[in-house]
Amino acid sequence: MANRYPSATSESRPVQWLLIAICLAFMALFLVLPLYAVFSEALRQGLGAFFSSLQSPDAQSAIRLTLTVAVIAVPLNVVFGICAAWAIAKYEFKGKALLITLIDLPFSISPVIAGLVYVLLFGAGSFLGPWLKSYGIEVLFAVPGIVLATIFVTFPFVARELIPLMQDQGTGDEEAALSLGASGWQTFMRVTLPNIRWGLLYGVLLCNARAMGEFGAVAVVSGKIRGQTTTMPLQVEMLYNEYNATAAFALASLLALLALVTLVLKSLLEWRFSDELAATNGGH
Amino acid sequence: MAHVTTGSSGWRWRQPSVIPGFGMTFGFTLVYFSLIVLIPLAALVVRSAGLGLDGFLRYASDARVIGALRVSFVTALIAASVNVVFGTLIAWVLVRYRFPGRRLFDAIVDLPFALPTAVAGIALTAIYAPNGSIGALLAPLGIRVAYTPLGIVVAMIFIGLPFVVRTVQPILDEVNKEVEEAAATLGANRFQIVWRVILPGLTPAILTGFALAFARAVGEYGSIIFIAGNIPFVSEIAPLLIVIRLEEFNYVGAAVIGTLMLGIAFMMLLVINLIQAWSRKRFGYGQ
Numbered sequence: 001m002a003n004r005y006p007s008a009t010s011e012s013r014p015v016q017w018l019l020i021a022i023c024l025a026f027m028a029l030f031l032v033l034p035l036y037a038v039f040s041e042a043l044r045q046g047l048g049a050f051f052s053s054l055q056s057p058d059a060q061s062a063i064r065l066t067l068t069v070a071v072i073a074v075p076l077n078v079v080f081g082i083c084a085a086w087a088i089a090k091y092e093f094k095g096k097a098l099l100i101t102l103i104d105l106p107f108s109i110s111p112v113i114a115g116l117v118y119v120l121l122f123g124a125g126s127f128l129g130p131w132l133k134s135y136g137i138e139v140l141f142a143v144p145g146i147v148l149a150t151i152f153v154t155f156p157f158v159a160r161e162l163i164p165l166m167q168d169q170g171t172g173d174e175e176a177a178l179s180l181g182a183s184g185w186q187t188f189m190r191v192t193l194p195n196i197r198w199g200l201l202y203g204v205l206l207c208n209a210r211a212m213g214e215f216g217a218v219a220v221v222s223g224k225i226r227g228q229t230t231t232m233p234l235q236v237e238m239l240y241n242e243y244n245a246t247a248a249f250a251l252a253s254l255l256a257l258l259a260l261v262t263l264v265l266k267s268l269l270e271w272r273f274s275d276e277l278a279a280t281n282g283g284h
Numbered sequence: 285m286a287h288v289t290t291g292s293s294g295w296r297w298r299q300p301s302v303i304p305g306f307g308m309t310f311g312f313t314l315v316y317f318s319l320i321v322l323i324p325l326a327a328l329v330v331r332s333a334g335l336g337l338d339g340f341l342r343y344a345s346d347a348r349v350i351g352a353l354r355v356s357f358v359t360a361l362i363a364a365s366v367n368v369v370f371g372t373l374i375a376w377v378l379v380r381y382r383f384p385g386r387r388l389f390d391a392i393v394d395l396p397f398a399l400p401t402a403v404a405g406i407a408l409t410a411i412y413a414p415n416g417s418i419g420a421l422l423a424p425l426g427i428r429v430a431y432t433p434l435g436i437v438v439a440m441i442f443i444g445l446p447f448v449v450r451t452v453q454p455i456l457d458e459v460n461k462e463v464e465e466a467a468a469t470l471g472a473n474r475f476q477i478v479w480r481v482i483l484p485g486l487t488p489a490i491l492t493g494f495a496l497a498f499a500r501a502v503g504e505y506g507s508i509i510f511i512a513g514n515i516p517f518v519s520e521i522a523p524l525l526i527v528i529r530l531e532e533f534n535y536v537g538a539a540v541i542g543t544l545m546l547g548i549a550f551m552m553l554l555v556i557n558l559i560q561a562w563s564r565k566r567f568g569y570g571q
Contacts (some may be wrong), residue, residue: 023373024389031396037410083308087310109325116538216523252407267391271387
């Protein structure tokens with residue numbers, strides 16, 4: 001039997017269903033449909049065309065470069081994230097709030113500007129670029145530039161997950177370990193690391209997804225030399241602009257798959273270990 | 285060794301601690317942050333400052349620069365407004381209602397964080413192009429989305445949506461049901477309770493979500509350039525103009541636009557921090 005009295009703390013069922021329908025329609029239109037479009041466009045000319053476009057040498061080298069960049073950028077940001085979280089969460093010092101705000105800075109900056117700053121730092125007319133070049137080191141329009149730009153845009157991911165988590169956990173466990181005679185390194189490896197492992201994995205997951213998918217910052221510094229400095233997203237753009245839509249979407253579907261895997265793992269972590277993650281509010 | 289009583293006189297930068305490793309971790313944090321973020325950003329500001337005020341203003345007042353900034357601002361403002369309405373509604377539905385597939389949709393909200401922007405860009409273009417699945421429906425109505433400013437708004441809605449949902453959702457989760465019951469016993473109807481009791485408490489979160497979505501939209505590049513059409517003064521966004529200037533090897537012109545946008549980003553960061561501070565004072569929550 002339907003409620004005869006309207007509830008004061010919730011809406012009537014028809015209103016609820018109307019609001020749910022509006023939200024699901026909006027999300028289907030803006031989120032699900034683009035995802036579906038990637039895969040349907042990729043398979044438009046059949047599986048054969050899909051796989052052969054992925055096996056082209058350019059696609060292969062783009063995949064290799066994207067993996068290389070992630071393998072360098074993600075661990076560096078993990079080391080930074082752990083150090084920053086250790087320094088910020090385990091000690092009290094002045095200016096801490098400012099440091100936390102500064103670490104988030106790359107998230108507020110346009111990815112194009114992340115690329116631009118390295119062009120200005122290492123490009124023609126700069127001081128560093130020609131000097132490094134005289135030693136045979138190319139940064140701009142080469143792999144080091146791509147790595148630097150990727151590190152910049154993925155800089156905060158691990159740190160911003162670990163800082164609130166380690167702040168919540170306090171210093172009690174570490175102090176106990178130290179008082180029992182553990183060294184600083186043992187304390188970190190045996191006490192702190194197990195406490196933060198799921199949070200760390202969460203940060204690595206998001207960091208990696210962004211590192212492999214970054215476009216704007218990398219587009220500016222790469223020079224887009226085919227087969228040499230094109231990452232997967234850049235190769236997608238090139239193929240698309242050459243009206244080779246099927247190949248572009250085939251490569252894009254790999255990135256979309258990566259995004260889906262990331263989302264699934266992220267959701268699993270949130271459901272299974274929500275109490276061992278930092279409060280996951282706010283934008284990433 | 286001097287005996288130190290807590291809270292005594294003497295300014296100290298850091299509280300003493302038995303935990304080792306402060307020097308190493310703090311030092312590495314500062315060095316790495318300086319090398320990756322601070323020095324490169326300084327290079328941008330220095331390059332612009334080298335122009336002097338007159339030179340900077342001459343570059344900044346270029347009609348195409350102003351046009352691109354206007355396109356970026358107007359479209360980001362519209363997209364962030366749409367995101368505030370639907371993002372808040374989605375947060376509401378996800379927190380308050382139980383329906384099949386709720387967890388799935390909750391997870392999908394984060395898709396724009398995970399999907400590379402270039403992939404989103406070509407996918408949205410394929411959908412909204414005149415021969416695309418939705419573009420073909422809109423074409424007979426005379427509505428063109430792809431290759432117009434409307435396309436920019438669509439892309440900005442896509443990338444900005446999770447910022448609003450994920451900012452409002454946790455706050456909504458903590459709204460005390462007793463407050464609603466109290467309002468009901470005092471004779472408020474459901475609409476009055478939502479509008480006058482719940483929404484005011486959510487205001488700081490909604491404003492923060494708006495600011496985050498707006499800031500992201502203004503700086504966004506990858507998902508927009510494919511769908512925008514990129515016509516100067518009409519659908520050319522500021523980040524794209526930076527890329528164009530760089531391709532012309534006009535580094536100074538690029539640096540000026542970059543500095544302007546950096547200034548905007550800092551202002552948005554300040555605004556968000558002010559909202560949070562106000563929220564902590566007024567509503568007892570923040571961050």
